[in-house]
Amino acid sequence: MKEKPGVMLYFDRLPYLNRMDDTQRGRLFLWIMEYAQYGVVPEIEDPMLGMAWDVVKPAIDLDTERYEAKCERNRENIQKRWKKDSNTTVSSRIPNTKTKQTQKQKQTHTQKQSQNAEALLRLAQERMQAWEEERKRLETKKPSPEGKA
Numbered sequence: 796m797k798e799k800p801g802v803m804l805y806f807d808r809l810p811y812l813n814r815m816d817d818t819q820r821g822r823l824f825l826w827i828m829e830y831a832q833y834g835v836v837p838e839i840e841d842p843m844l845g846m847a848w849d850v851v852k853p854a855i856d857l858d859t860e861r862y863e864a865k866c867e868r869n870r871e872n873i874q875k876r877w878k879k880d881s882n883t884t885v886s887s888r889i890p891n892t893k894t895k896q897t898q899k900q901k902q903t904h905t906q907k908q909s910q911n912a913e914a915l916l917r918l919a920q921e922r923m924q925a926w927e928e929e930r931k932r933l934e935t936k937k938p939s940p941e942g943k944a
Contacts, residue, residue, distance in 0.1 A: 802831035803858050811847045823847055831855050 804827070812820055823844055826837040830852065839845045 799831065799859065799862055802827060802855060805854065808847075808851065808854075811850060815843060815847070819844055819847075823851070827851055827855065831859070 812823075815823070819841065822837075822841075826844075826848065829835040830837070837848065839848055
């Protein structure tokens with residue numbers, strides 16, 4: 796299993812830390828790191844540090860269990876994905892999210908083109924109507940050929 800990347804420090808532990816001096820906080824911090832990474836249980840003589848450790852250790856243990864459970868869940872999900880169809884090649888089992896994005900982009904582009912075409916058609920129809928009205932108006936103002944003699 797992959798090594799844990801770190802350890803969580805929770806804000807609700809701050810009141811305990813505020814009651815300690817810098818030396819005690821430093822020791823507690825090192826104990827937390829060594830216990831979380833290597834499982835080393837410290838030898839505690841200071842009662843203040845003992846109480847703080849009694850609060851911190853169960854949280855580290857719980858976080859470790861959660862991390863291991865998450866790793867196991869992820870491992871199982873990976874195995875399920877790779878074992879779905881034994882007749883496929885590796886590349887066909889990897890989802891191609893780029894293709895999905897490209898299809899979505901093409902749909903969006905096509906929709907925009909369609910909207911633009913509709914807008915241009917409406918504009919052309921409005922202009923044709925305006926030109927037709929202007930032509931009729933000008934025809935009514937033309938002097939008739941009978942008036943010329």
